[in-house]
Amino acid sequence: MKSKDLRQLVLSKHESGDSIAKFFRDLNGAISYDTVKRWCNMIEKTGAIQLSVPPGPPRFIRTKQVIEKVKNRLKCKKKVSSRILAHELSISRTSVRRILRNDLQYHAYKMRVVPLLKDEHKAKRKRFSN
Known part of the structure; x- marks a missing residue:
């Protein structure tokens, strides 16, 4: 469920007169008890749930x-x-x-230095391994 859906659900349950503990149990841990309580206090003061700042940390770098x-x-x-x-x-x-x-959908890479083998080097390696 999205946050907006949860807010609508809490608002409707609060208007129907249910207790905070009851609709916290009904939500089955989707949001915390403290959040439900804070939202109910907002409903009593302003009549709606208005979040002042978006959830999550602010974006400073990845702009x-x-x-x-x-x-x-x-x-x-x-x-x-x-x-x-x-x-x-x-x-x-x-x-x-x-x-x-x-x-940007780029992938990191590391330059690998591959030795340049000649035919005589390959033959020496083969003889040595046998």
């Missing part, structure tokens, strides 16, 4: 402007590490990783 900065930086020079990118933009490495993975 559209920062995502655009990362995107533009990658257009200039494609091969750049997330550590260097974070240092240049003055944000944390984990935030850069989240932007790259979740917002």
Whole structure:
């Protein structure tokens, strides 16, 4: 259930005259007792449940402007590490990783140095293993 649906349910139960404990049990742990109690106090004071701030922590870093900065930086020079990118933009490495993975759908990689083997090296390796 969404928060809006839960608020409507609490509002209707409060209007029908049920006690806080009863519709907390009816909700079966979907929201806490303290939240139900706080919402009931809001209904008694204002007549509705109005949440002043959206739930969850505020978004400071992963904003559209920062995502655009990362995107533009990658257009200039494609091969750049997330550590260097974070240092240049003055944000944390984990935030850069989240932007790259979740917002821009890029995947991290690590350059691997593969030895350049010639035919004579392969023959030597084969002889040594046998």
